[in-house]
Amino acid sequence: MEAISVVFENLPFLLMGALDTLKLTSFSVLIGLVLGTLIGMGRLSKIKVINVPSTVYVEFLRGTPLLVQISIVYFGLPQLGIQLQAYPAAIVALGLNSGAYIAEIVRAGIQSIPKGQYEAARSLGLTHWQTMRYIILPQAFKNILPALGNEFITLTKDSSLASVIGVTELMRRGQFVITRTFQTFSIYFGIALIYFLMTFTISRLVRYVEKRMAVA
Amino acid sequence: MSKILEVKNLHKSFGNLRVLNGLNLEVGQGETIVIIGPSGGGKSTFLRCINHLEEYQKGEIIFLGEKIDKHHSNLNEIRTKIGMVFQHFNLFPHMSVLENLILAPVKVKKISKEEAIEKAKAMLKKVGLLEKIDAYPDNLSGGQKQRVAIARALMMEPVLMLFDEPTSALDPELVGEVLEVMKDLAKSGMTMIVVTHEMGFAKEVADRIIFIDKGVVVEEGTPDEIMKNPKHERTRNFLRHIL
Ligand SMILES: Nc1ncnc2c1ncn2[C@@H]1O[C@H](COP(=O)(O)OP(=O)(O)OP(=O)(O)O)[C@@H](O)[C@H]1O
Numbered sequence: 001m002e003a004i005s006v007v008f009e010n011l012p013f014l015l016m017g018a019l020d021t022l023k024l025t026s027f028s029v030l031i032g033l034v035l036g037t038l039i040g041m042g043r044l045s046k047i048k049v050i051n052v053p054s055t056v057y058v059e060f061l062r063g064t065p066l067l068v069q070i071s072i073v074y075f076g077l078p079q080l081g082i083q084l085q086a087y088p089a090a091i092v093a094l095g096l097n098s099g100a101y102i103a104e105i106v107r108a109g110i111q112s113i114p115k116g117q118y119e120a121a122r123s124l125g126l127t128h129w130q131t132m133r134y135i136i137l138p139q140a141f142k143n144i145l146p147a148l149g150n151e152f153i154t155l156t157k158d159s160s161l162a163s164v165i166g167v168t169e170l171m172r173r174g175q176f177v178i179t180r181t182f183q184t185f186s187i188y189f190g191i192a193l194i195y196f197l198m199t200f201t202i203s204r205l206v207r208y209v210e211k212r213m214a215v216a
Numbered sequence: 217m218s219k220i221l222e223v224k225n226l227h228k229s230f231g232n233l234r235v236l237n238g239l240n241l242e243v244g245q246g247e248t249i250v251i252i253g254p255s256g257g258g259k260s261t262f263l264r265c266i267n268h269l270e271e272y273q274k275g276e277i278i279f280l281g282e283k284i285d286k287h288h289s290n291l292n293e294i295r296t297k298i299g300m301v302f303q304h305f306n307l308f309p310h311m312s313v314l315e316n317l318i319l320a321p322v323k324v325k326k327i328s329k330e331e332a333i334e335k336a337k338a339m340l341k342k343v344g345l346l347e348k349i350d351a352y353p354d355n356l357s358g359g360q361k362q363r364v365a366i367a368r369a370l371m372m373e374p375v376l377m378l379f380d381e382p383t384s385a386l387d388p389e390l391v392g393e394v395l396e397v398m399k400d401l402a403k404s405g406m407t408m409i410v411v412t413h414e415m416g417f418a419k420e421v422a423d424r425i426i427f428i429d430k431g432v433v434v435e436e437g438t439p440d441e442i443m444k445n446p447k448h449e450r451t452r453n454f455l456r457h458i459l
């Protein structure tokens with residue numbers, strides 16, 4: 001019984017952490033979206049100096065552990081004279097990481113739009129960028145919304161790694177409570193439940209938006 | 217009759233595949249040219265070279281006195297003067313009919329939205345689809361889609377219109393309404409190049425029929441000359457197939 005009441009007693013403290021997790025994740029996804037859209041388009045460019053770096057970026061960030069990436073940003077960059085606080089460092093690392101995954105999603109999304117759409121727009125005199133902005137990306141984003149939702153969920157879970165550099169998000173706060181109460185199982189399980197509630201809500205939200213957009 | 221378009225010795229290949237092999241054509245102001253020819257003969261590729269959706273390797277395309285190639289400083293502006301209508305319509309499905317029509321005039325020609333809307337209404341009236349102004353492409357029949365696509369191209373006030381098999385994806389009963397719009401356009405003096413195998417249309421409005429096979433113009437002449445008296449064996453064989 002005590003094991004359960006410990007969770008409830010510390011719930012406000014843990015929920016503050018959940019809020020930080022959500023904030024951390026949202027900022028990172030935002031950075032990831034901007035970065036991923038640019039790099040995703042870059043991957044499809046015929047121009048080598050755009051295409052090659054984009055590909056290298058995606059391969060490197062997907063091929064290395066997020067924990068290592070976070071460590072490079074937080075512990076490594078100071079050696080090069082770039083000092084970031086834990087929270088911004090986590091946002092940067094998670095944002096750069098999700099940028100790589102979102103780039104692949106965006107690339108697939110762009111490729112899912114029939115070539116005729118691009119050609120029709122160009123034949124009307126729109127530039128490449130105007131065509132991307134008004135014709136290709138709006139349609140692509142509609143198609144990739146489920147995949148983007150998945151990325152959001154993955155990132156929500158992965159953001160727990162920010163605890164290792166001392167960001168007081170959900171995981172870190174859970175560990176605080178454990179050092180005070182020694183209730184390892186119930187606190188970790190409680191945290192798991194809170195993570196699940198967040199990811200479940202996000203997936204429902206995405207499905208709702210998807211349905212709304214299918215109607216329009 | 218002033219020259220709108222002049223194509224000289226045009227060569228185009230995709231890798232090893234030679235698609236255009238020295239194609240020549242001149243088009244004068246107000247002319248309607250119908251292009252016919254077997255599948256894979258390079259008709260679409262030729263149209264796409266004219267507004268530079270495809271690059272070519274050799275030869276010249278001169279439109280309104282300007283050479284159209286990859287070195288041209290403003291291909292986008294050239295493209296506003298060349299309307300293109302596709303076999304599969306290529307309307308923008310995430311935009312209403314009105315939005316489809318005003319996008320390019322507003323974003324490319326920078327005319328005001330109000331002016332563009334007025335113009336769109338007039339254009340839709342012309343193709344008989346004013347009541348569909350707020351509809352989305354998915355809710356239109358094939359014939360309606362193609363008429364909207366024609367209106368969309370005309371919004372830019374092109375000097376030349378290119379049609380690539382505009383009726384071949386349509387159910388037979390919807391072909392007529394699209395051809396009517398195109399006939400009106402031809403009779404109003406628009407310069408048009410139309411790839412089609414609708415010989416009734418060709419007979420009624422074409423000034424010349426061009427037969428393209430294996431990337432060259434095999435034969436050209438008035439509809440009467442081509443349809444009644446083709447000079448080349450290849451033309452005769454082909455016409456026997458489609459008539
Ligand atoms: N992007 C491309 N890459 C490679 N080959 C292509 C490409 N586009 C066309 N081709 C090839 O070029 C040749 C000519 O094609 P094109 O579409 O111009 O012929 P067409 O006369 O329009 O035929 P159809 O009557 O079937 O439309 C064909 O063999 C085609 O497979």
Ligand SMILES: [Mg+2]
Pocket residue numbers: 259260261380381
């Ligand atoms: Mg074709």
